[in-house]
Amino acid sequence: METAKNTQVSSANLLIVFLIFVGSVLPSGLFRRVMNLGATRKEYYIGMLLVYSIWSVTHNADNLSILFASSRILHMIAVVAALIFMFRPATNRYFKAEL
Secondary structure, three states, X not given: OOOOOOOOOOHHHHHHHHHHHHHHHHHHXXXXXXXXXXXXXXXXXXXXXXXXXXXXXXXXXXHHHHHHHHHHHHHHHHHHHHHHHHOOHHHHHHHHHHO
């Protein structure tokens, strides 16, 4: 019985190691620069979490999930725009004129 040893590290394992590296080294390297720009510590950590999340999502995404996420984001932008335009005076005049 032959057993072949696979000594290569899978790309998923490399990604996990890279994301841990990015999540720990990048914040410490950029902390002083961001603080000199006037950001608060809370804004800094929220920004780092956002960058880390976006990086991990986009790196693991395939075409179908990118298409789905894009359509959901576009839909949410349309809903927010509709809510904004719904309460404009021109909209009220338009609907009152139809009655």
